[in-house]
Amino acid sequence: MTKQHRYLPLTPTDRQEMLEFIGVSEMEALLTDIPAEVRLTTALDIPEALSELELTKHMSSLATKNISTNEASLFLGAGTYDHFIPSVVNHVLLRSEFMTAYVPYQPEASQGELQALFEFQSMVCELTGMDVANSSLYDAFTSLGEACNLAITHTKKGRILMSQAVHPQAREVVDTYAYGMEYDVETIGLNDLSTDLESIKTQIDDDTAAVVVQYPNFFGSIEDLKAVKSLLEGKKALLIVVANPLALALLETPGNLGADIVVGDMQPLGIPMSYGGPHCGYFAAKKAYMRKLPSRIVGETVDSDGKRGYVMTLQTREQHIRREKATSNMSSNQALFALGSAVFMTAIGKEGIREMAEQNLSKAHYLSRNLKEAGFEILSNDNFFNEFVVKVTKPVLEVNKQLLAHNIIGGYDVSELLTTENAMLICVTEKRTKAEIDQFVKCLVEVAN
Amino acid sequence: MVNKNDLLYTEEHEWIAVLDDNTIRVGITEFAVDQLGDIVYVELPAVDDKFDAEEEFATVESVKSTSGIYAPVSGIVSDINEALEDEPELLNEAPLESGWLVEIKTEGAIDTSHLLSLAAYEALIED
Numbered sequence: 001m002t003k004q005h006r007y008l009p010l011t012p013t014d015r016q017e018m019l020e021f022i023g024v025s026e027m028e029a030l031l032t033d034i035p036a037e038v039r040l041t042t043a044l045d046i047p048e049a050l051s052e053l054e055l056t057k058h059m060s061s062l063a064t065k066n067i068s069t070n071e072a073s074l075f076l077g078a079g080t081y082d083h084f085i086p087s088v089v090n091h092v093l094l095r096s097e098f099m100t101a102y103v104p105y106q107p108e109a110s111q112g113e114l115q116a117l118f119e120f121q122s123m124v125c126e127l128t129g130m131d132v133a134n135s136s137l138y139d140a141f142t143s144l145g146e147a148c149n150l151a152i153t154h155t156k157k158g159r160i161l162m163s164q165a166v167h168p169q170a171r172e173v174v175d176t177y178a179y180g181m182e183y184d185v186e187t188i189g190l191n192d193l194s195t196d197l198e199s200i201k202t203q204i205d206d207d208t209a210a211v212v213v214q215y216p217n218f219f220g221s222i223e224d225l226k227a228v229k230s231l232l233e234g235k236k237a238l239l240i241v242v243a244n245p246l247a248l249a250l251l252e253t254p255g256n257l258g259a260d261i262v263v264g265d266m267q268p269l270g271i272p273m274s275y276g277g278p279h280c281g282y283f284a285a286k287k288a289y290m291r292k293l294p295s296r297i298v299g300e301t302v303d304s305d306g307k308r309g310y311v312m313t314l315q316t317r318e319q320h321i322r323r324e325k326a327t328s329n330m331s332s333n334q335a336l337f338a339l340g341s342a343v344f345m346t347a348i349g350k351e352g353i354r355e356m357a358e359q360n361l362s363k364a365h366y367l368s369r370n371l372k373e374a375g376f377e378i379l380s381n382d383n384f385f386n387e388f389v390v391k392v393t394k395p396v397l398e399v400n401k402q403l404l405a406h407n408i409i410g411g412y413d414v415s416e417l418l419t420t421e422n423a424m425l426i427c428v429t430e431k432r433t434k435a436e437i438d439q440f441v442k443c444l445v446e447v448a449n
Numbered sequence: 450m451v452n453k454n455d456l457l458y459t460e461e462h463e464w465i466a467v468l469d470d471n472t473i474r475v476g477i478t479e480f481a482v483d484q485l486g487d488i489v490y491v492e493l494p495a496v497d498d499k500f501d502a503e504e505e506f507a508t509v510e511s512v513k514s515t516s517g518i519y520a521p522v523s524g525i526v527s528d529i530n531e532a533l534e535d536e537p538e539l540l541n542e543a544p545l546e547s548g549w550l551v552e553i554k555t556e557g558a559i560d561t562s563h564l565l566s567l568a569a570y571e572a573l574i575e576d
Contacts, residue, residue: 291490317514
């Protein structure tokens with residue numbers, strides 16, 4: 001540490017001053033407590049530091065190894081979606097007041113941040129038909145884990161019934177939560193790519209804390225939430241719904257269909273795919289569960305002059321106050337992305353989000369119709385939003401390799417999940433042009449022959 | 450007006466009124482309410498819920514904390530003070546009267562041997 005390093009802020013002069021203040025003449029003197037036999041005496045075997053020019057060149061060459069949606073048309077969904085994000089989102093996010101904001105513990109200095117999160121919460125409630133929402137969690141999977149935890153502690157029961165049509169990675173995360181909290185998670189089987197209602201009937205019992213379904217589900221199909229809810233009548237079990245917020249622009253809100261908790265990811269509404277994350281989970285619930293919500297909730301109130309203001313509220317649930325009795329260990333959120341999503345929703349507006357959803361719906365159905373006409377078997381029925389499952393003629397991996405040569409990124413391999421060979425989950429968003437969709441059909445036909 | 454001398458107390462700052470051979474009414478003391486500050490929410494159990502002695506049966510939330518309230522004896526909840534749902538401030542105004550929490554029915558006779566008299570409780574809070 002003797003030479004001036006461009007990435008470290010201290011100069012040799014700074015170090016000298018500090019050493020003099022401490023009262024030693026060199027760094028070595030501070031390390032005498034470490035036994036000589038475990039001290040490293042040679043230089044670390046890592047390359048020399050690069051200059052800014054060298055570093056930029058190196059990182060650029062790494063980056064060009066990746067293909068983004070700028071170079072290829074994406075027909076892959078399965079939880080992370082390629083949607084349009086207007087430039088206004090970044091313009092607001094990159095403002096230093098928002099970019100560098102920490103948790104708004106001090107309301108008098110954070111009204112902008114708090115108001116933005118309050119509006120985010122309000123929009124989530126409107127989309128989901130719920131009474132209350134928190135200011136976000138890490139992602140949909142975390143939100144689902146927290147929802148299951150809430151159901152278990154609230155009902156004091158020991159098991160969760162989860163549809164096989166819930167995102168498999170969400171299921172993995174909940175299994176981890178369940179392991180720690182010592183409750184069981186059991187699978188409800190499928191009937192024709194939707195949750196089998198008969199299975200719910202036979203599997204639900206008095207020890208069931210909640211039933212979890214996804215809407216639209218992982219395979220793209222729209223579940224009958226009303227029917228699921230009716231099967232919970234007379235039982236204490238909660239209905240937890242994992243919902244794509246964009247789809248909620250067209251679908252009946254889970255709130256109106258009897259959901260107790262609605263969770264999901266705001267990624268489709270204003271958040272870049274970023275190769276899987278970071279994204280932004282949301283958590284909304286009925287008023288009865290308000291005091292059991294995990295993590296931060298922003299509330300609206302008035303100050304001593306009677307002027308409207310925003311604060312973090314119901315903090316006595318949280319672990320920094322309630323410690324081991326806290327409702328949850330989550331004390332973080334995705335504030336910047338929640339803000340980004342709020343900016344997106346405000347900029348695009350209700351009409352815009354609805355139009356966006358309609359484009360997704362019609363384009364996905366256009367593709368499935370054309371694939372059917374070209375002779376492919378569509379495993380999904382017509383009841384899907386922007387994703388469906390098609391049977392291709394070769395293993396999905398092979399098909400995707402060949403599609404990539406045409407600058408097309410193919411769908412997700414659900415063969416194992418559905419125990420059906422060569423099953424591909426395809427997604428079509430508003431960003432896919434008619435030309436791209438037609439090209440996709442053409443290429444898939446070519447690959448088949 | 451309730452006579453404080455007629456009540457029994459616990460170290461967890463609860464008061465107990467023995468209503469008959471196997472029914473008690475439970476609340477928290479003025480000392481407890483003082484320590485908690487303005488009460489904003491009370492979460493009570495449901496009628497017919499069973500609790501063992503020392504098990505948490507309710508929570509009282511103030512602006513600065515949330516505290517658990519523990520069953521002084523084992524039993525089944527026979528009545529709850531529903532007024533607290535809309536008016537949690539009753540707990541601040543009259544903790545020994547209109548701010549009562551629940552009534553519990555015990556299986557056999559009530560065991561009061563571990564409960565404190567007013568004098569013993571007051572000595573406790575002196576420290």
